[in-house]
Amino acid sequence: MSTDNDTDSGSNSCKAPDSDGEVADDIAIVAFERKMDTAEEIVDGIGDRYESVEILAYHGDVFEEHWGEYDCFVGLMASGIAMRKTAHLLDDKWDDPAICVVDEELTWAIPITGGHHGANQVADDLARMGAVPAMTTASEAAGKRGVEKQAKALDAHVVNGDSTVATNLAVLDDELGPVERLDGPRAVLVDDDVSVLKRNGDDGVVLGCGSVAGTDVEQFHAAWDSALDAADCDREDVEFVATGTRKADEAGMLEAAEEWGLGVVAFEKETLTEFEGPSPSRSKELIGWPGVAESSAIAGGREHELLAEKARYDEAVTVAVGR
Structure with a gap:
């Protein structure tokens, strides 16, 4: 059984645009009949977050049979079973499909x-259903955002995956x-300890x-929808949300972006300052920072163009649209 959110998802290959990155588009849930x-x-x-989600009935050779067809296997089983059945298939971490296991009660x-x-x-997405994501990769365990996660936030992928060990x-x-x-x-020209990120798409806008x-959260969503309407754009056109480092920890914005499936x-x-927008900014006068909304929209857009100047919504959120 499957759910497809893209008419081109039928190819069922390990085709995430960043095989050197962290994006999974096509996943398979491997489960016992019970x-x-x-x-x-x-x-x-979580099916709405992926291009396709397919359910595979477990049998002894199910992973081997479908190895390379999906970006990630979700094993609804004990971790030991998944490990024993896939260990001999693992070859290269940049090319192998990912594996995440979850228990029947959706606890872990x-x-x-x-x-x-x-x-x-996938573990992060399962957290929406109450599961606790038990991540052991060093950056996540330390509560920091690794290079691959930064690439995802930029709607990009890591070109030279081996570099991420150093970065x-x-x-x-x-x-x-x-x-x-x-x-x-x-x-x-870069050394082996420089990660090169390449954007996935050719167009799109930045909020x-x-x-x-x-x-x-609701105030952010309402403001973003209004700004996109004014720019004659849709949610699907947004690559990511951009802001300044002094606003990077705003909880409502981070949660609002997460609910839209966007990075910040x-x-x-x-x-x-390099990409300062045209509208006068009170923050420039008070603290020396250019207006965050316009400058971050311009800086983040691939063309460094301002599609819609900043507008203030509900006396709380200021939004500009860049491309």
Whole structure:
């Protein structure tokens, strides 16, 4: 049984645009017959987040039979079973499908291979259903955002996956700094400890956003919808939400973006100053920061263009649209 959210999902290959990154588009839930009701619950609970979700009945060779057809297997079973049945299939972490196991009561979601290649993503999504994501990858365990997760927030993928060993260590030591952006046409020469991110799509818009402290999720959603309407765009057009580092921990914005399936990218003051928007900014006068909404929308857009100037909604959220 499957649910398809994309007419092109029938190819069923390990085709996530970043096989060196963490995105899983096509997943398979492997379940014993007695657990099929729970498998159906998982489809209902998280299926809208994937291009396709298929349920496979467990038998001894099910993983081997379907290896390479999906970006991530969700094993509705004990972790030991999944480990024993897939250990001999594992070859290269950049190419192998991810594996996440979950118990029948949906208490724990445990990535066992490919944490940064889809398993952590699935575990995070299962948390919406009450499961506790038990992640052991170093950056997540430390509560920090690894390079692969930063790539996802930018709707991008890591081109040179082996580099993330060094760059994620730098993340743990707070030494990596923000993602640097290079617009082409250019040629770039990098060492093995530099992760190169490439954006997945050719178009799309960026929501530049600022807010007052304590703004709730509904206010963000209403403001974003209004801004998109004004720009003649839809939610599906949004690549990510952009803001400034001083607003990066705004809980309502982070939760609102999560509910829309978007990442949040926070730009440093220097970057925002480089891409300062045309509208006057009170924050520039008071604290020396350019207006966050317009400058982050311009900085985040691939064309560095402002599609819609900033507007303030509900006296709480300021939004601009960039491309």
